[in-house]
Amino acid sequence: MLQKTAIYTISISLLIIVGGVWAVDNLNLLPVVASSNAPIYDELFKVLFVIGIILFVGITGLVIYSLIRFRKKPGQFGDGIAIEDNLPLEIFWTAVPAIVVLFVGLYSYDIYERMGGMQSLSTSSHDHHSINSEEKVWGGIGLTSQKLIGESSLPKINVDVTALQFAFLFNYPEGEIVSGELHVPRGHPVTLKMESKDVIHAFWVPEFRLKQDVIPGQPTVINFTPTKNGRYPIICAELCGPYHGGMRSTVVVEEPEEYQEWFKQNSKQPGMEL
Amino acid sequence: MSISLPPANENTSNSLQPTGWLRFISFSLDHKVIGLQYLVCGFLFYLIGGVLAGAIRIELLSPISDFLARDVYNQVLTLHGTIMIFLWIVPVVNGAFGNYLIPFYVGARDMAFPRLNAVAFWMIPPAGLMLITSYFINGAAQSGWTAYPPLSITTPAAGQIVWIVSVLLLGGSSIFGGINFIATILKLRRPGLKLMQLPMYCWAMLGTSILVVLSTPVLAGTLILLSFDIVAHTGFFNPALGGNVIVYQHLFWFYSHPAVYIMVLPAFGLVSEILPVHCRKPLFGYTTMVYSIMGIVVLGLVVWAHHMFTSGTPPWMRLFFTIATSFIAVPTGIKFFNWVATLWGGRISLNSAILFSCGFIVNFVLGGITGVALAQVPFDIHVHDTYFVVAHFHYIVYGGSVFVIFSSIYHWYPKFTGKMLDEKLGIIHFALTFIGFNLCFAPQHWLGLNGMPRRVAEYDPQFTLVNQISSVGALLMAISTLPFLWNILYSFIKGEKAGNNPWQALTPEWLTTSPPPVENWPGEAPLVTKPYGYGANHSNENNPPITQA
Numbered sequence: 001m002l003q004k005t006a007i008y009t010i011s012i013s014l015l016i017i018v019g020g021v022w023a024v025d026n027l028n029l030l031p032v033v034a035s036s037n038a039p040i041y042d043e044l045f046k047v048l049f050v051i052g053i054i055l056f057v058g059i060t061g062l063v064i065y066s067l068i069r070f071r072k073k074p075g076q077f078g079d080g081i082a083i084e085d086n087l088p089l090e091i092f093w094t095a096v097p098a099i100v101v102l103f104v105g106l107y108s109y110d111i112y113e114r115m116g117g118m119q120s121l122s123t124s125s126h127d128h129h130s131i132n133s134e135e136k137v138w139g140g141i142g143l144t145s146q147k148l149i150g151e152s153s154l155p156k157i158n159v160d161v162t163a164l165q166f167a168f169l170f171n172y173p174e175g176e177i178v179s180g181e182l183h184v185p186r187g188h189p190v191t192l193k194m195e196s197k198d199v200i201h202a203f204w205v206p207e208f209r210l211k212q213d214v215i216p217g218q219p220t221v222i223n224f225t226p227t228k229n230g231r232y233p234i235i236c237a238e239l240c241g242p243y244h245g246g247m248r249s250t251v252v253v254e255e256p257e258e259y260q261e262w263f264k265q266n267s268k269q270p271g272m273e274l
Numbered sequence: 275m276s277i278s279l280p281p282a283n284e285n286t287s288n289s290l291q292p293t294g295w296l297r298f299i300s301f302s303l304d305h306k307v308i309g310l311q312y313l314v315c316g317f318l319f320y321l322i323g324g325v326l327a328g329a330i331r332i333e334l335l336s337p338i339s340d341f342l343a344r345d346v347y348n349q350v351l352t353l354h355g356t357i358m359i360f361l362w363i364v365p366v367v368n369g370a371f372g373n374y375l376i377p378f379y380v381g382a383r384d385m386a387f388p389r390l391n392a393v394a395f396w397m398i399p400p401a402g403l404m405l406i407t408s409y410f411i412n413g414a415a416q417s418g419w420t421a422y423p424p425l426s427i428t429t430p431a432a433g434q435i436v437w438i439v440s441v442l443l444l445g446g447s448s449i450f451g452g453i454n455f456i457a458t459i460l461k462l463r464r465p466g467l468k469l470m471q472l473p474m475y476c477w478a479m480l481g482t483s484i485l486v487v488l489s490t491p492v493l494a495g496t497l498i499l500l501s502f503d504i505v506a507h508t509g510f511f512n513p514a515l516g517g518n519v520i521v522y523q524h525l526f527w528f529y530s531h532p533a534v535y536i537m538v539l540p541a542f543g544l545v546s547e548i549l550p551v552h553c554r555k556p557l558f559g560y561t562t563m564v565y566s567i568m569g570i571v572v573l574g575l576v577v578w579a580h581h582m583f584t585s586g587t588p589p590w591m592r593l594f595f596t597i598a599t600s601f602i603a604v605p606t607g608i609k610f611f612n613w614v615a616t617l618w619g620g621r622i623s624l625n626s627a628i629l630f631s632c633g634f635i636v637n638f639v640l641g642g643i644t645g646v647a648l649a650q651v652p653f654d655i656h657v658h659d660t661y662f663v664v665a666h667f668h669y670i671v672y673g674g675s676v677f678v679i680f681s682s683i684y685h686w687y688p689k690f691t692g693k694m695l696d697e698k699l700g701i702i703h704f705a706l707t708f709i710g711f712n713l714c715f716a717p718q719h720w721l722g723l724n725g726m727p728r729r730v731a732e733y734d735p736q737f738t739l740v741n742q743i744s745s746v747g748a749l750l751m752a753i754s755t756l757p758f759l760w761n762i763l764y765s766f767i768k769g770e771k772a773g774n775n776p777w778q779a780l781t782p783e784w785l786t787t788s789p790p791p792v793e794n795w796p797g798e799a800p801l802v803t804k805p806y807g808y809g810a811n812h813s814n815e816n817n818p819p820i821t822q823a
Contacts, residue, residue: 007703019676021576027514029720030723030724030725031723031724031725039652041652041656043586043653043655044442045653046649048646048647048650048653051643052643052647054643055639055643056640056643059614059636060567060636060639061618061637061641062614062617062618062630063635065615066620066622067420067617067622067624067628070617070618070619070620070621070622071552071622071623071624072622072623072624074623076621078554078621078811079554079555079621079808079810079811080512080553080554080555080620080621080622080808080809081555081619081620081808081809082555082556082807082809083555083556083615083809084556084560084806085558085559085560085561085562086559088559090562090608090612090616093607093608093611094604094607094608095561096602097581097604097607097608098601098604101600101601101603101604101646102341104600104650105596105597105650106602108596108650108651108652109593109655110598111652112592112593112650112651115652115655115738116684117589117592117651117652121651122552129410153489157504168384177804189594197424198424198428198579199422199424199428200422200424200425200519200585202659202727204583204659204660204725204727206656206723206724208724209655209656210655211584211656211658211659212584212655213584213585213586213656215513215519215520215585215586216424216513216514216519217513217514217518217519218513218518218519219518219551220518220586223396233725233734234505235725235727236727237658237659237660237728238422238659239348239417239418239422239425239728239729240425241348241425241428241429242344242345242348242416242728243344244348244729245339245344245727245729245730245732245733246339248731251811259658261797263546266418
């Protein structure tokens with residue numbers, strides 16, 4: 001009997017795991033991967049999704065099974081079994097979630113570090129001409145770490161972002177360009193230094209898996225390296241007023257040559273290049 | 275504030291109280307009347323909040339802003355959130371069931387401070403009406419229920435100030451209630467009744483009230499400072515005057531994260547009362563349940579900044595709050611496993627109360643799983659402030675707390691009224707609610723992951739179909755209210771007589787008449803030391819029943 005139960009339990013668990021892995025691979029649960037940050041995010045998502053599916057299907061299954069198996073049938077009277085507790089069992093289901101949570105926490109720490117979350121912000125932005133190294137800068141996640149993209153010689157793109165009700169303005173200090181669209185060359189690390197003119201906004205590109213609030217009176221920084229050409233939406237994710245839903249822009253990821261072309265055409269300082 | 279006499283000596287004051295239905299619109303001091311006042315009042319606000327949710331779902335049927343004016347849409351979502359939290363869930367899971375049940379559970383004739391109790395309730399209707407009428411006068415607040423500055427400072431001031439005043443009143447009511455519960459549970463226990471013999475709902479209310487008393491004053495202080503910024507142009511949170519908007523977020527969430535536990539811990543307590551009765555089994559793991567409640571209370575106070583992972587939060591702070599938040603899953607998990615173990619081996623009556631409780635378990639597990647995911651900074655960075663979060667917290671507060679409220683109404687209605695509710699209608703209500711709820715909110719996880727931010731009236735057209743599915747779910751939820759309302763009203767008049775204890779339950783509220791008399795028991799309060807002592811006449815095929823229970 002015990003053996004049979006064990007076999008059932010193990011095979012059902014395996015089925016759930018296989019089903020979860022299949023689902024996360026085959027259902028379109030996430031948008032296109034367009035930054036070096038995104039594949040790392042998707043890896044974390046996959047792990048969380050499979051763990052989540054196991055727990056959810058497991059507990060739901062137990063609840064439904066109990067309701068059917070232990071339902072009161074017509075003509076039955078009396079009570080259930082008087083079990084009040086079971087110490088080993090309770091220790092077991094305290095320890096297992098604790099271990100799972102510890103694993104998830106350590107794993108997501110690792111992911112966070114690989115995304116560049118732990119790098120010092122003053123270092124990551126210290127070569128940005130407009131940031132005084134003493135200035136307090138908050139926020140910031142995302143890869144500028146060159147080794148991960150393997151193209152270490154590529155120069156970094158610095159853009160100053162201004163958010164206001166209800167638009168984003170992108171200022172390229174090197175070329176004195178002010179643009180309503182963000183243009184970035186594929187493969188180059190990009191640093192955005194963002195500040196809001198009025199209320200709190202948030203800069204979000206779903207395809208980059210990155211978001212950072214843009215705060216008045218407090219510059220924030222976000223780093224990323226685009227990896228796939230295309231036009232992706234920039235979405236304001238923090239309620240900022242009546243037209244919040246319409247506060248969108250576009251990030252154009254293009255080949256470095258196309259980017260150079262765009263940069264030259266728009267630059268007010270001819271001759272300035274990357 | 276006068277200190278009231280011990281409840282047992284209140285015969286004189288009670289004789290001055292109105293009797294009959296008039297009690298329910300009077301300044302009654304009877305904890306049962308006050309509990310039902312909270313319940314009915316909360317339910318009326320729930321209907322209003324539901325209409326507002328319907329307006330949001332109609333607007334989101336199409337990707338353009340076409341149903342409501344843009345500023346009205348923001349007012350609607352602000353009112354929806356504020357009403358559902360402060361006028362429906364918090365007052366009902368705490369005020370309604372707490373007031374009705376806690377004196378029974380501790381063996382008292384009333385709450386420790388009956389007048390304070392009545393005052394606490396009567397602060398709610400004016401606060402709620404003021405909030406709602408602000409919409410018709412100068413326009414309601416439109417900065418969301420979070421009221422983040424500088425948006426809340428720059429949107430029209432009248433609506434925002436009314437919002438602040440009514441939330442202050444509601445917070446004050448909540449604090450009065452919290453003090454009353456702590457005093458009642460710790461000081462009014464019947465002689466001979468030990469703390470570890472109390473029904474689990476008492477522990478849940480003790481934990482919740484500690485959170486209320488510790489964290490609500492912080493919200494009050496914050497909102498007062500915010501109102502100074504709006505009215506007197508001070509600069510606490512206004513960056514134009516040197517203020518700091520992040521400080522507001524810390525202070526706000528220092529209350530508003532515990533507020534989640536203020537909404538779900540009492541629900542955990544109520545489920546712990548309902549399951550054993552209908553499973554005919556003791557509550558599994560009483561001691562670990564108590565410790566896990568207290569664990570949630572302590573951890574719940576140190577996780578607030580996980581709402582701020584994308585605002586100005588340094589890396590060390592992000593990590594600390596990730597770890598603290600994740601660990602809440604451990605005590606919460608214990609409770610869920612204990613409930614499943616309570617079901618296991620029971621003799622379960624598949625009635626509306628048990629179905630809503632089990633619906634709660636399933637929904638809340640999903641909400642909890644997405645909660646642990648959201649606690650991970652790298653995961654949250656993408657989905658923060660999106661429909662993924664909207665889905666998550668509706669799984670917690672609707673799939674969790676509201677399912678438990680319905681379960682509790684099915685369970686205690688016979689005690690409240692002396693009449694049984696119709697089971698067929700109850701099961702229809704459950705099926706519609708469960709399907710509608712999941713149809714409405716499950717797809718929203720996908721919306722958030724794929725790029726739909728929250729609090730928008732317009733969105734990328736690629737999300738149209740999924741939003742329409744979600745709105746169909748919302749429509750089912752609205753329809754599900756009809757069999758429930760009919761059931762409540764019809765059963766009140768024509769329902770089958772319930773008798774004193776239709777569920778053969780062992781907790782003290784069932785050991786008196788239905789509805790119970792003023793001061794709860796005709797004679798001395800019963801001493802119930804084993805509120806979950808089911809299983810005494812366990813029977814199976816080999817072991818025929820001793821009595822026809």
